[in-house]
Amino acid sequence: MESCLPILLHSLCFLSHVLQISYALDSISAGENITDGQTIVSAGGKFELGFFSPGSSKNRYVGIWYKKIPDRRVVWVANRENPLSDSSGVLKLTPQGVLTLLNRTNGVIWSCNVSRLAQNPITQLLDSANFVVKEGNDNELDDAIWQSFDHPCDSFLAGMKFGIDRAKGLDRYLTSWKSTDDPSPGDFTYRLDSLGYPQLILRNRSVVQYRGVPQLKPNPVYKFGFIFNKNEIYYYFNILNSSITSILVLKENGIAERFTAIDQTRGWIWYNPTQTDDCDTYAFCGANGNCNWFVPKYPIDWGFGDWSNGCVRRTKLDCRGGDEFLKNTQVKLPDTRLSWFNESMNLQECEQTCLGNCSCMAYSNLDISGQGSGCLLWFGDLIDIRQFNENGQDIYVRMAASEVGGSSSGNTGARKRTGIIVSIVLSVVFLLVITVIYMKYKKAGKVLAFSRQSHSEDLELPLFDLTTIVNATNNFSDDNKLGEGGFGAVYKGVLKNGQEIAVKRLSESSRQGQVEFKNEIVYITKLQHRNLVKILGCCIEQDEMMLIYEFLPNRSLDCFIFDQEKCVSLDWPMRFTIINGIASGLLYLHRDSRLRIIHRDLKAENILLDNERNAKISDFGLARSFGGNESEASTKRVVGTFGYMSPEYAINGFYSVKSDVFSFGVLVLEIVSGKRNRGFNHPDNRLSLLGYAWTLLRDQKFMELIDPSIASTFNPVEVLRSIHVALLCVQNNPHDRPEMSSVVTMLSSESTLPQPKQPGFFDETSVSEASSSSNSKHNNYSANEVTISQLLPR
Ligand SMILES: *[C@@H]1O[C@H](CO)[C@@H](O)[C@H](O)[C@H]1NC(C)=O
Numbered sequence: 201m202e203s204c205l206p207i208l209l210h211s212l213c214f215l216s217h218v219l220q221i222s223y224a225l226d227s228i229s230a231g232e233n234i235t236d237g238q239t240i241v242s243a244g245g246k247f248e249l250g251f252f253s254p255g256s257s258k259n260r261y262v263g264i265w266y267k268k269i270p271d272r273r274v275v276w277v278a279n280r281e282n283p284l285s286d287s288s289g290v291l292k293l294t295p296q297g298v299l300t301l302l303n304r305t306n307g308v309i310w311s312c313n314v315s316r317l318a319q320n321p322i323t324q325l326l327d328s329a330n331f332v333v334k335e336g337n338d339n340e341l342d343d344a345i346w347q348s349f350d351h352p353c354d355s356f357l358a359g360m361k362f363g364i365d366r367a368k369g370l371d372r373y374l375t376s377w378k379s380t381d382d383p384s385p386g387d388f389t390y391r392l393d394s395l396g397y398p399q400l401i402l403r404n405r406s407v408v409q410y411r412g413v414p415q416l417k418p419n420p421v422y423k424f425g426f427i428f429n430k431n432e433i434y435y436y437f438n439i440l441n442s443s444i445t446s447i448l449v450l451k452e453n454g455i456a457e458r459f460t461a462i463d464q465t466r467g468w469i470w471y472n473p474t475q476t477d478d479c480d481t482y483a484f485c486g487a488n489g490n491c492n493w494f495v496p497k498y499p500i501d502w503g504f505g506d507w508s509n510g511c512v513r514r515t516k517l518d519c520r521g522g523d524e525f526l527k528n529t530q531v532k533l534p535d536t537r538l539s540w541f542n543e544s545m546n547l548q549e550c551e552q553t554c555l556g557n558c559s560c561m562a563y564s565n566l567d568i569s570g571q572g573s574g575c576l577l578w579f580g581d582l583i584d585i586r587q588f589n590e591n592g593q594d595i596y597v598r599m600a601a602s603e604v605g606g607s608s609s610g611n612t613g614a615r616k617r618t619g620i621i622v623s624i625v626l627s628v629v630f631l632l633v634i635t636v637i638y639m640k641y642k643k644a645g646k647v648l649a650f651s652r653q654s655h656s657e658d659l660e661l662p663l664f665d666l667t668t669i670v671n672a673t674n675n676f677s678d679d680n681k682l683g684e685g686g687f688g689a690v691y692k693g694v695l696k697n698g699q700e701i702a703v704k705r706l707s708e709s710s711r712q713g714q715v716e717f718k719n720e721i722v723y724i725t726k727l728q729h730r731n732l733v734k735i736l737g738c739c740i741e742q743d744e745m746m747l748i749y750e751f752l753p754n755r756s757l758d759c760f761i762f763d764q765e766k767c768v769s770l771d772w773p774m775r776f777t778i779i780n781g782i783a784s785g786l787l788y789l790h791r792d793s794r795l796r797i798i799h800r801d802l803k804a805e806n807i808l809l810d811n812e813r814n815a816k817i818s819d820f821g822l823a824r825s826f827g828g829n830e831s832e833a834s835t836k837r838v839v840g841t842f843g844y845m846s847p848e849y850a851i852n853g854f855y856s857v858k859s860d861v862f863s864f865g866v867l868v869l870e871i872v873s874g875k876r877n878r879g880f881n882h883p884d885n886r887l888s889l890l891g892y893a894w895t896l897l898r899d900q901k902f903m904e905l906i907d908p909s910i911a912s913t914f915n916p917v918e919v920l921r922s923i924h925v926a927l928l929c930v931q932n933n934p935h936d937r938p939e940m941s942s943v944v945t946m947l948s949s950e951s952t953l954p955q956p957k958q959p960g961f962f963d964e965t966s967v968s969e970a971s972s973s974s975n976s977k978h979n980n981y982s983a984n985e986v987t988i989s990q991l992l993p994r
Pocket residue numbers: 232233234290292302
C-alpha cells in the first residue's frame with residue numbers, strides 16, 4: 201500500500217496540471233480577471249490569450265497566439281509599449297466594460313479605449329483571434345464595444361478588416377515589432393493610403409518601400425477581397441480550406457511575409473515574402489519602370505540613385521490629338537497616389553477623359569478584379585509599374601501615335617490613314633479659306649505696305665478700322681486695359697465675330713515707340729511658328745498706331761512662376777513643355793525663319809501662355825535681323841532687360857544669337873527654381889542665381905534649386921537635364937555656349953553633356969559691375985499681354 205502513495209501523489213500532481221489547463225476560460229465577465237499564468241482559450245480551441253515574454257526578454261505582455269501550433273507566433277499584443285516587469289499582472293474587465301491591465305500596485309498598465317459604457321459586459325476570445333468586449337446578451341459583432349481586430353499589431357488575420365472605417369474613425373494598419381524581443385512599434389508600417397485611388401503602402405518610417413497587396417494571385421489557400429464605399433475602405437481575406445491556417449505578418453525587418461500552417465501540429469511554413477525580386481521594392485526600377493514600353497534611361501553623371509534608372513518614352517507625347525493608348529496586360533498597376541477615379545464611367549469614357557488632359561498618362565478599369573466598370577486615371581510618371589506573368593491587370597498607357605502604329609492592334613494603321621486623309625482635306629479647305637479672306641482684303645485695298653531698306657519686299661498685314669478697334673475695346677476703357685507698356689497701353693478687345701484680341705496702342709508722345717512699332721511689324725508678320733505669338737493686323741489711322749494680336753488668356757510666364765499662389769498651377773510637365781516650346785521658338789528665330797533674328801529681349805514677361813499653357817514668345821520690338829555670314833554685331837544702345845542680358849552685351853554691347861542663348865539659360869533656371877535671377881542674392885554665399893545653380897550642380901545638390909511647388913510633380917531626370925543645359929547656356933564666354941539647335945537636341949536626348957564652365961555673372965560683384973557699366977535701365981513695364989522694355993537712347 202505504502203508504495204502506492206508516491207504514485208497517487210504523482211497522479212494528483214498530474215491531475216492538478218490538467219486542472220490548471222482546463223481552468224482556462226473563453227470569456228470573463230464584469231468584475232472578473234485573469235492573472236499571469238491563467239489563460240483564455242477560444243471556444244474552438246484555436247487561440248489562446250495570456251501573459252507571455254517574447255524572445256529572450258523577461259518583460260511580461262498580454263497577447264494572443266495560436267494554441268496548437270508549435271513555434272509560438274503572437275498575433276496580437278495588448279500592452280505593446282508598456283510591459284510589466286514581473287508576473288504580477290492582472291487583466292480585468294470593469295463593470296463598465298473597460299479591459300484593464302494592472303500591475304502589482306494596481307497601476308493601470310494598459311486599458312482599451314471604449315466609445316460607450318456597457319451595462320452587462322463580457323469579454324470573449326473568438327475562434328478568429330478577435331478579442332471582443334460586448335454586452336453579455338448581444339451576439340452581433342458589429343455592436344462590439346471594443347475588439348482587438350480594430351487595433352491590429354503586426355499580423356493581418358483572416359476576417360480582419362485592413363483599412364479605414366470613416367464612420368467609426370478607425371484606421372487599421374500593421375506596425376512591425378521593434379525586434380523579436382520587443383513588440384513595441386518599429387519603423388515599418390503597412391497601411392491603406394486613400395490619396396488617389398486607395399492602395400496599401402508599406403513604409404520604413406515615411407519612406408515608401410512597397411506598394412500593393414502581396415500575392416493577389418489565385419491560390420488554394422486564401423482569397424483577397426476589397427471593399428470600397430462611402431464609409432469603409434478595406435482589404436480582407438478568407439481562408440478557403442478551414443483546415444489550413446494562414447496569416448500575413450509585417451516582420452521586424454520590414455518584410456511582409458505570409459505564414460501558413462497546413463498541419464497544425466507540424467508548425468509554420470514561411471512562404472511568399474512580398475518582395476520577390478528587386479523590382480518589387482517600391483520604385484526600385486524607377487519611373488515608368490517597365491522597359492517594355494519605354495527605353496531605359498542611361499545612368500546620369502551625378503547618379504540620382506535608383507530613380508534615374510527608370511525608363512523614358514521613345515517618342516515625346518504630342519498631346520494635340522496625336523496620342524493613342526497602348527494596351528498592356530498582366531501588369532501591377534502603378535502607384536495610385538497621383539490618380540483620379542470615377543466609379544460609374546465605362547472604359548470608353550475613361551479613354552476620352554484621359555485623352556483630354558495632357559498630364560493623363562494612363563487609364564485602366566477601376567475594378568481590382570478587372571471585370572467591372574469604373575475608370576482610374578494616372579497623372580505624371582507611372583511609378584512602380586510591373587509586369588506580372590499572371591494575375592496582373594490591364595492598363596492603357598498613353599503613347600505617341602507613331603509608336604502605337606505598327607503594333608499588334610490591327611485597325612491602328614487604317615485609323616492613321618484616315619487621319620492623314622482627313623488632315624490633307626482640312627489643310628486644303630484651310631488654304632482656300634485663307635485665300636478667300638486674303639483676296640477680300642486685297643480687293644478692299646486694305647493691305648498695308650511697308651518697305652524697309654534692307655528688305656525691300658512688301659509687307660502685307662491686314663489693316664483694321666479704328667472704329668472696329670474702338671468698339672472692340674469699349675473705347676479703350678480702363679476695364680479693358682491689360683497693362684501699361686513703355687510706349688503705350690495694352691487692351692483686351694472682342695471683335696464682332698467673337699474673336700478675342702489684344703491691342704497694343706502706341707502713345708502719341710513716344711517717338712522711340714514708333715521705331716519699335718515698325719520693327720515689330722517688320723519682323724512679326726514674317727514669322728510664323730507655334731511658339732511665337734501671332735499678329736492679326738494693325739491699325740494706323742488719324743494719329744493712332746496699334747498692333748493687334750491673338751489674345752492669350754493665360755497671360756505671361758512671370759505671373760505663374762514668380763507668383764506664390766498661381767505658381768502651383770504650373771506643374772513640372774507644363775514647365776518642361778514650356779522650356780521646350782521656348783527652345784523651339786528660339787531655334788526658329790535663329791535658324792529656320794527667313795530673316796534669322798536675334799530677339800534681344802527674351803524674359804519671363806515676354807513668354808505668353810495659351811490655353812494649353814504652350815509658350816509663345818512675344819515682343820519683337822528689339823529684335824534684330826542678321827545676315828547670312830554676320831553672326832555678331834554691336835550696338836551703342838544697349839537695350840534689353842537686366843538679369844537676362846549676357847555679360848558681353850550688357851558690358852560691351854556685343855550681341856549675337858549667343859546672347860539670346862544666355863537669356864534662355866536664365867529663363868530655364870527661373871522656371872525650375874521659381875526665383876527671379878534679377879534680385880536673387882543667396883544670403884550665405886552672395887552668389888547670383890546662376891552662380892548658385894552652378895555650385896549646386898557641381899556639388900550634386902541640384903535638388904535644392906527646385907521650386908517647392910513642383911516637388912510632387914517633377915521628373916528628376918528632366919529637371920537635372922534642364923538645369924545642366926541652362927548652365928551650358930549661361931557660360932561666360934559666348935563661344936562656349938551651345939547654339940539653340942544643340943540646346944533643343946540636348947533637352948530631348950540622353951547624351952552625356954559637357955561640364956558647364958563657371959557662368960557669367962557668377963556672384964554679386966560681377967553682377968553689380970555689369971550693372972553699373974551697363975547703359976540699360978532696369979525698369980520694365982509688364983503689360984500683362986505684351987511687355988515692353990523701355991528704351992532710352994544714349
Ligand atoms: C481577481 O479576481 C479574484 C477572484 O475572482 C479576486 O479575489 C481578486 O481580488 C481580483 N483581483 C483584482 C485586481 O480585481
